[in-house]
Each structure stands twice: as structure tokens, then as C-alpha cells.
Amino acid sequence: MSIVTDGASFRKILGHYPTGVCAITATQQDQKPTAMIVGSFTSVSLDPPLVAFFPDKASTSWPKIEACGGFCVNVLADDQEALCRALASKDPEKFDGVPHRLSPRGAPILDGALAWIDCSLHAVHEAGDHYIAIGKVHALDIHHPGTPLLFHKGSYGKVAPLL
Template sequence: MSIVADADTFRQILGHYPTGVCAITATQTDGTPAAMIVGSFTSVSLDPPLVAFFPDKASSSWPKIEACDGFCVNVLADDQEGLCRTLASKDPAKFDGVPHHLSARGAPILDGALAWIDCSFHAIHEAGDHYIAIGEVHALDIHHPGAPLLFHKGRYGKVSPLL
């Protein structure tokens, strides 16, 4: 028997699947950094190397990033929950004081992120109340070893060490 779920039930059930947390960063034409937090990020293709994330159409940060030449995916570490909450805020100065440096293409790479992936936009597709933003990867690296920040059942969490 299948159930057609309302939005709250859909979110609750899908919340049982843990996701990593990434900060999508970009530099606007005036030089101001922009950022948004996503829990929906994935690899798409090896040849050519493509990745994707899924911004909400209602996001106030997405139009700022979409207007840029490209973006950087920053895989957040398990000790970066505070930074995650800061960058998820609607504060126009949310990037002030955030330690970072720029990629060769000019997108912010967050200090302390586990890894970064510098991309140009390959395609953007509508998908219900979200977009599918596909990026072509130009450079990527592990910033430092560690464990990722996770989101599960409405809360941030960490990977439990293996015994």
C-alpha cells in the first residue's frame, strides 16, 4: 500500500536519510562573497566531472550565487556547525569575519572545510520547488582530514567512530 504524503510527512520520512552539509560559496560581481547551505549535494559524472546541488526556489541566497560565474562547494567539517548556522542565516553581512581564501577562479574556499570543489555552472534545471544546479568541476582538493558535518532527523550530527 502506498501513501501520498503531505509536505510535513514527506520531510519527516526523508529526514531518516542522513546527508552531508555543504556551503556553496561564490563571489558576486561587486566582490562581495555570497553563501548558502545545502544538504543536497551529489556527484553527477566523471567524464566530464560534474556535481550538483539543489537550491530551494524560495532561497534569498540562491539568486546571488546563480548570478555569479561559478561557485565553490565547501564540505563542512563536524566542528563547523556554528559556521553552518551563520552562513544559513538571512543576515546580509553573514560572511563578515568568516575566514576564507579564494580559489583560482575567485570563489571563497572556507578555512576549516574538509574539502572544496571549484565549479562553473554547467546547467540549471527546474525541479518542483527547487532547482538542480549542475557544476563543471575545474579544481578540487582535500583541505584537511576529518569527519563531515551531518544532518539527520532535523538535527546536526557527527559520524560515530568505528569500534
């Protein structure tokens, strides 16, 4: 039995659980799009429809998204690793040239994403070194058929077909 005593051990052990990868997008007051990448997205409630993700308190993108009062969750496809890496960067111009259209509430829906979920910011709670950001779902749709981008043991991957 291993006892977790530090963040590196905790991350290594939890890395054995694969997660989907989502881009959280929003449009700032100056109409400039912004984004962050999360591997911690989940449904919360069916009635009312709520979803959540867990931004790091040290994130420089989260305050921009939070200030927008809403966001769009883009479920990334397994061929969008390069886009994922670009949107995860600290580059202030990371969204330049990223093809997208706007959701009903005005947040970017990324071209090629599998699905999108358009939300208003419902609540934010502190949780250790992260926040729990809860969104109220207003619209959602399947954007493109395919399989999701996964993150597992520190690497990106894809769903393998069952034989």
C-alpha cells in the same frame, strides 16, 4: 504503510536518511562573498567531471550565486555547525568575518572545510519547488582532514567511529 500526502510527512520520512552539509560559496561582481548551505550535494559525472546541488526556489542566496556563473562547494567539518548556522541565516552580512581564501576561479574556500570543489555553472533545471544546479568541476582538493558535518532527523551530528 504510510502514504505521503503533505510536505511535512515527506520531510519527516526522508529525514531518516542522513546527509552531508556543504556551503556553496561565490564572489559577486562587487567582490562581496555570498553563501548558502545545502544538504543535497552529489556527484553527477566523471567524464566530464560534474557535481550538483538542489537550491530551493524560495532561496534568497541562490539568485546571487547563480548570477556569479560559478561557485565553490565547501564540505563542512563536524566542528563547523556554528559556521553552518551563520551561513544559513538570512542576515545580509552573514559572511562578515568568515575566514577564507579564494579558489582558482575566485570563490571562497572556507577555513576548516574538509574539501573544496571549484565549479563553473554548467546548467540549471527546474525540479518542483527546487532547481538542480549542475557545476562543471575545474579544481578540487582536500583542505583539512577530519569528519563531515551531518544532518539527520532535523539535527546536526557527526560520523561515529565503528567499534
